[in-house]
Amino acid sequence: DAKTTQPPSMDCAEGRAANLPCNHSTISGNEYVYWYRQIHSQGPQYIIHGLKNNETNEMASLIITEDRKSSTLILPHATLRDTAVYYCIVRVGAAGNKLTFGGGTRVLVKP
Amino acid sequence: EAGVTQFPSHSVIEKGQTVTLRCDPISGHDNLYWYRRVMGKEIKFLLHFVKESKQDESGMPNNRFLAERTGGTYSTLKVQPAELEDSGVYFCASRISSTDTQYFGPGTRLTVL
Numbered sequence: 001d002a003k004t005t006q007p008p009s010m011d012c013a014e015g016r017a018a019n020l021p022c023n024h025s026t027i028s029g030n031e032y033v034y035w036y037r038q039i040h041s042q043g044p045q046y047i048i049h050g051l052k053n054n055e056t057n058e059m060a061s062l063i064i065t066e067d068r069k070s071s072t073l074i075l076p077h078a079t080l081r082d083t084a085v086y087y088c089i090v091r092v093g094a095a096g097n098k099l100t101f102g103g104g105t106r107v108l109v110k111p
Numbered sequence: 112e113a114g115v116t117q118f119p120s121h122s123v124i125e126k127g128q129t130v131t132l133r134c135d136p137i138s139g140h141d142n143l144y145w146y147r148r149v150m151g152k153e154i155k156f157l158l159h160f161v162k163e164s165k166q167d168e169s170g171m172p173n174n175r176f177l178a179e180r181t182g183g184t185y186s187t188l189k190v191q192p193a194e195l196e197d198s199g200v201y202f203c204a205s206r207i208s209s210t211d212t213q214y215f216g217p218g219t220r221l222t223v224l
Binding site: 041103 | 146
């Protein structure tokens with residue numbers, strides 16, 4: 001699985017958009033970008049994933065650059081409950097493979 | 112629909128003792144995964160069941176760890192004998208084969224004294 005690089009931490013104001021970057025310069029053509037998050041004292045939670053097109057669901061949007069070497073997770077209106085560690089994971093999708101977690105980005109949403 | 116459940120939520124044991132963790136996946140999910148986070152480290156994969164069969168156990172740290180999934184429903188992870196470095200949070204996740212999303216349980220916090 002391709003290695004990812006994320007900033008260790010970032011703050012965000014409540015009600016504003018949170019933009020979380022992820023670099024994955026060695027991504028292969030058949031690898032997807034997945035985002036999970038872990039809220040304190042809970043298990044990781046799936047957010048969104050994509051291959052090359054931008055994706056949106058009820059939780060977030062995923063923007064993948066044209067060369068696929070980086071992506072951005074967007075939380076459109078951050079709330080205090082979005083405070084968590086966010087993990088960007090790149091792997092071959094739809095194969096049931098294990099998830100390889102890195103250090104993630106610790107996001108603190110402030111009032 | 113109930114999510115992935117894990118029991119116990121916390122366990123404190125002494126070095127050398129045995130502990131068994133249990134995971135109940137979401138009903139109908141044939142894939143079951145175990146992960147753990149030890150102190151200060153990243154979440155690491157342990158193993159993957161498809162129904163009752165071990166699909167991938169490459170992450171199991173050593174032979175003190177034994178995972179089972181008899182009948183392809185719930186799974187247990189036994190640590191025998193437990194060592195200090197086994198302390199951490201053990202997560203279970205399940206997935207239905209028709210999708211790629213893994214759903215995680217709340218974890219079991221294991222403390223070995």
